[in-house]
Amino acid sequence: MLETSARLLRLLSLLQAHREWTGADLADRLGVTSRTVRRDIDRLRELGYPVHSAPGTAGGYQLGAGAELPPLLLDDEEAVAVAVGLRTAAAGGVEGIEETSVRALAKLEQVLPDRLRRRVGALNAFTVPMLGHPGGPRVDAATLTELANACRDSERLRFSYAAHDGTATRRTVEPHRLVSAQRRWYLVAWDVDRADWRTFRADRITPTPPHGPRFTPRPAPADDLADYVSRGVSTHVYAERATILLHASAEEAAQQITPSSGVIEPLDEHRCLLHTGAHSLDVLVIHVVLMGFDFEVREPPELTGRIQEVRDRLTRALNPPPASPGALAAPPGTVTAPSATAPAPSTTPPAPQRPAG
Numbered sequence: 472m473l474e475t476s477a478r479l480l481r482l483l484s485l486l487q488a489h490r491e492w493t494g495a496d497l498a499d500r501l502g503v504t505s506r507t508v509r510r511d512i513d514r515l516r517e518l519g520y521p522v523h524s525a526p527g528t529a530g531g532y533q534l535g536a537g538a539e540l541p542p543l544l545l546d547d548e549e550a551v552a553v554a555v556g557l558r559t560a561a562a563g564g565v566e567g568i569e570e571t572s573v574r575a576l577a578k579l580e581q582v583l584p585d586r587l588r589r590r591v592g593a594l595n596a597f598t599v600p601m602l603g604h605p606g607g608p609r610v611d612a613a614t615l616t617e618l619a620n621a622c623r624d625s626e627r628l629r630f631s632y633a634a635h636d637g638t639a640t641r642r643t644v645e646p647h648r649l650v651s652a653q654r655r656w657y658l659v660a661w662d663v664d665r666a667d668w669r670t671f672r673a674d675r676i677t678p679t680p681p682h683g684p685r686f687t688p689r690p691a692p693a694d695d696l697a698d699y700v701s702r703g704v705s706t707h708v709y710a711e712r713a714t715i716l717l718h719a720s721a722e723e724a725a726q727q728i729t730p731s732s733g734v735i736e737p738l739d740e741h742r743c744l745l746h747t748g749a750h751s752l753d754v755l756v757i758h759v760v761l762m763g764f765d766f767e768v769r770e771p772p773e774l775t776g777r778i779q780e781v782r783d784r785l786t787r788a789l790n791p792p793p794a795s796p797g798a799l800a801a802p803p804g805t806v807t808a809p810s811a812t813a814p815a816p817s818t819t820p821p822a823p824q825r826p827a828g
Contacts, residue, residue, distance in 0.1 A: 486534035490624040493531045554591040558612040610674040633675040652730045668692040701730040709748030718765040
């Protein structure tokens with residue numbers, strides 16, 4: 472059994488990690504009895520942490536917004552600095568920590584006092600970041616936090632979703648996980664109306680509260696959700712799909728190919744397979760040729776034919792036929808005015824004249 476002080480911190484962490492816990496679940500996690508859980512809850516309340524409880528089989532314990540920030544006891548200025556830093560990181564400005572930042576921001580905002588929540592909101596509303604890649608997809612940190620909370624609490628989510636052509640649809644989903652790829656965020660969720668798993672771009676989501684009710688989480692659609700999302704956004708959504716053998720290692724290919732552009736499958740130290748897609752074969756040709764690696768088309772055969780057509784066109788452009796003598800003097804479309812000079816003398820001998828008479 473944990474010592475009391477360590478157990479209280481563990482209990483506090485559990486209350487922050489999930490919106491609501493039953494006494495039995497907390498007792499099981501902590502390895503203690505339900506009676507000990509009730510005593511520990513009372514100790515947290517005495518320390519100033521507002522833990523709400525509801526009686527009955529449907530009841531449980533929930534951590535409310537408190538006057539202090541557990542367990543680091545940050546002062547007001549430190550709390551604001553941490554919240555702003557997490558918002559900045561969640562926007563994708565710092566590579567590799569976006570998902571962690573969103574989870575931490577969701578925990579922090581849950582316990583921020585009202586006076587600090589207003590300050591953080593003001594900073595977020597009246598500051599404008601200058602992005603390194605203007606025009607790229609951007610998702611609001613508040614939306615990410617709302618999506619993360621719904622995933623954490625297993626709460627049905629309702630939102631308006633804009634398709635790539637701008638068409639808006641209403642969706643009701645059971646959210647599972649958020650996945651980040653460079654500056655894009657994707658929500659993996661069970662679409663209730665379509666009865667299937669779907670991947671949504673977070674920057675196209677506009678939540679429409681209220682949310683709920685709670686649901687029992689389903690098994691994930693794949694063990695590797697990053698690979699699942701990558702395949703979904705790089706191949707399955709396109710009319711034309713291709714498998715390309717690259718004469719490069721998977722590590723080398725990954726430096727040139729983003730997860731949203733294709734899925735890389737290692738073969739050996741010097742080769743890998745690329746599964747990719749596009750809206751047309753012409754776009755696929757450009758994508759494959761400009762990657763900078765020697766390659767072989769595994770499928771489809773139509774892509775090989777299109778590459779041969781482009782090769783022939785490039786060959787003709789690099790080796791044009793000899794121009795005719797007058798081609799340079801009169802480019803296509805040029806109208807030449809009649810010459811004002813006298814005609815050149817004829818080289819044909821004059822016809823013999825018949826004698827008079």
